[in-house]
Amino acid sequence: MQKKGYPKNKRRGVASAIGILFMVGILMTSIIPMFMYVNQVNNHYDRTVVEMKNVDDERGREDLEVYAYGVDESSISVWLRNKGSVSVKVNHIWVIRNDLKKAKIFDSSNLPLELVKEIPASSIDTILDLNLEEVLATPEENKFNIYVATERGNKFSSETNTLAQSVTGWNPSTVEFLINVMIHSGSTSDYRIEVYDITVDPEPLEPITWKEIRIHVGTGYTIINAPSDGIYRIELYKSQGGWIYVGAEERTLTWIHPATWVEFNP
16 A cells, blocks of 8 residues: 655645745844844934934034123113024023122013013024012122023123222223113114214314224114213214214213213114
């Protein structure tokens, strides 16, 4: 009696096919997903490295000019000029009293509006009327350093630090005689600032110094150096086919208060 069965070569073929299917199953369920996962992790790492490099590069390109100045006996404003090549968003302003006993941080939580709009490159903005009543002490102790922090993590100090309160207003810490001039302009215009020493002669013929600046829409700031203490008249002119007189203010500089502020709203 002859036994029937599969030939050996057919059995080997079936076993090979099953083995191939088994290996394909391993590849599909383990090796290929693992390879794809590792590839995704590597791509994510590369993207993260590039993004962090871009963030560091943008942080390094921030360049913000800050001027804090007094508005009234309990408030200050902060004028900002973005001198860098990237836009800047300010998210904190620190006001620190010199004795370190009091500090005030302004951010979106204690201001009725967003702290400041995003400041594009080569543009300016002003944060108005920051109230310091919570951190004020006696006038002799009211000396503050003001710092501005950006969303990217940079910190810029005010050019007018230390800002000290006095009976005549707020004065920056300086050994120079300075006239700080703020101009609020509704259009882009050229202005000329002339300073006259009227300590002896109330109507001198020539200014002791002058400066011409271009103010874009908003607020412009400049500093005028005075040669000594005395009484000064600051005259403002606007370019309109010639220099047109806008207005004038008088200020007194003393050794006790060697710096002053003048504000124009032409």
